[in-house]
Amino acid sequence: MAGLLLRGARLPDGQSANLAIRGGRIDAIGAELSAATDAETIDARGCLVLPGLVDGHAHLDKTLWGTPWHPHQAGPTLRERIDHERRVLSALALSPATQSARLVRHMVARGTTHVRTHVDVGPQVGLDHLHGVQRMRDAHRDWIDVQIVAFPQSGVMIQPDVLDLLDQAVLDGAEAIGGIDPIGIDGNLHGQLDAIFAIAMRRGCAIDIHLHDRGEAGALTIEKIAERTAVLGLRGRVSISHAFCLGMLEPARLEQMIALLLEHDIAIMSHAPAGGIPFPPLRLLAERGVRLFTGSDGVRDTWSPLNSGDMLERAFLLAYCSGWRRDAEIELALRMATHGGAQVMGLRDYGVAVGSVADLLLVPAETAAEAVAAHPLPRLVLKRGRIVAREGRSLLPPLH
Numbered sequence: 001m002a003g004l005l006l007r008g009a010r011l012p013d014g015q016s017a018n019l020a021i022r023g024g025r026i027d028a029i030g031a032e033l034s035a036a037t038d039a040e041t042i043d044a045r046g047c048l049v050l051p052g053l054v055d056g057h058a059h060l061d062k063t064l065w066g067t068p069w070h071p072h073q074a075g076p077t078l079r080e081r082i083d084h085e086r087r088v089l090s091a092l093a094l095s096p097a098t099q100s101a102r103l104v105r106h107m108v109a110r111g112t113t114h115v116r117t118h119v120d121v122g123p124q125v126g127l128d129h130l131h132g133v134q135r136m137r138d139a140h141r142d143w144i145d146v147q148i149v150a151f152p153q154s155g156v157m158i159q160p161d162v163l164d165l166l167d168q169a170v171l172d173g174a175e176a177i178g179g180i181d182p183i184g185i186d187g188n189l190h191g192q193l194d195a196i197f198a199i200a201m202r203r204g205c206a207i208d209i210h211l212h213d214r215g216e217a218g219a220l221t222i223e224k225i226a227e228r229t230a231v232l233g234l235r236g237r238v239s240i241s242h243a244f245c246l247g248m249l250e251p252a253r254l255e256q257m258i259a260l261l262l263e264h265d266i267a268i269m270s271h272a273p274a275g276g277i278p279f280p281p282l283r284l285l286a287e288r289g290v291r292l293f294t295g296s297d298g299v300r301d302t303w304s305p306l307n308s309g310d311m312l313e314r315a316f317l318l319a320y321c322s323g324w325r326r327d328a329e330i331e332l333a334l335r336m337a338t339h340g341g342a343q344v345m346g347l348r349d350y351g352v353a354v355g356s357v358a359d360l361l362l363v364p365a366e367t368a369a370e371a372v373a374a375h376p377l378p379r380l381v382l383k384r385g386r387i388v389a390r391e392g393r394s395l396l397p398p399l400h
């Protein structure tokens with residue numbers, strides 16, 4: 001593959017340099033580099049080069065992206081939204097392969113180079129969503145890397161056959177197993193956690209649990225997740241998504257939670273929820289060393305029509321909802337959308353450095369904070385050294 005030379009790009013440290021890309025990696029970075037004879041040269045002056053964006057929590061299989069506008073109709077509770085989604089999706093009979101392909105085109109255009117997606121597994125859908133998203137992933141592997149979490153959206157212990165389906169999903173290639181509110185959805189804290197952790201132990205996969213349960217129910221769940229993480233030797237392999245409870249605990253109880261997260265190296269995903277829902281105190285957690293990452297969550301689906309799948313915008317929303325203004329704070333939001341997600345997904349050689357895989361995003365901005373604040377649309381995106389999007393449009397062929 002012929003190489004690329006990005007001329008005059010601004011590096012994250014503010015220095016201006018040329019980046020030589022060859023063999024899908026950053027081959028050299030320097031002020032005096034010139035293009036190899038077979039390399040394409042790109043004028044990157046005025047552009048900041050960032051590592052490819054990492055969407056650490058999406059639901060690609062359930063998006064309504066690319067279909068006629070769907071006015072929001074679901075009730076306010078989690079259970080109502082779950083049941084409503086099931087009714088709408090079975091009535092629309094959309095293909096998870098097609099829907100996920102529509103959305104990843106948009107994500108590629110916006111600079112996302114890796115996505116972890118929670119894919120519904122349950123009695124109504126079986127493994128259809130999983131297999132559909134896997135077909136999409138195989139067809140798009142030169143454009144975006146997709147990691148799959150087998151996700152029991154409708155519950156684990158209260159539904160028939162879900163444990164067998166989750167186990168089979170991991171056997172079929174899901175890299176992680178999910179869970180959902182062991183208390184709030186299943187009413188069986190120990191049952192769900194024992195079952196999920198048993199599958200993770202048996203199959204050697206990671207764990208990423210949706211935890212919306214608030215207050216002490218959420219805190220108790222984190223304690224029990226931490227206990228099992230320790231007993232089963234899964235340190236560093238467990239993530240908790242949302243963890244709203246961390247945003248509503250008394251300081252002393254919050255400190256207990258932070259100590260557990262650090263001791264067992266449990267990562268927290270927050271996407272800065274809308275509507276005044278409490279969410280974890282991200283700056284405090286980051287200062288203490290808790291690993292943090294972020295994601296789109298559901299994009300234009302029956303849960304909400306508003307999320308967009310743009311991780312620079314997501315970093316903006318994290319900063320906005322957290323009341324952050326300083327560059328260091330805004331950079332933390334971007335770190336959650338880049339290095340934080342990359343760490344949780346186990347990516348190797350990620351970042352803007354010589355030898356790293358050339359998964360890169362160029363945006364017209366002076367600094368990382370400006371890139372987040374403006375989240376400008378003209379973007380050049382590289383996947384393993386190949387241009388996959390220009391001017392905010394992916395170069396993927398149209399879907400048929």
Ligand SMILES: [Zn+2]
Binds near residue numbers: 057058297298
């Ligand atoms: Zn989710």
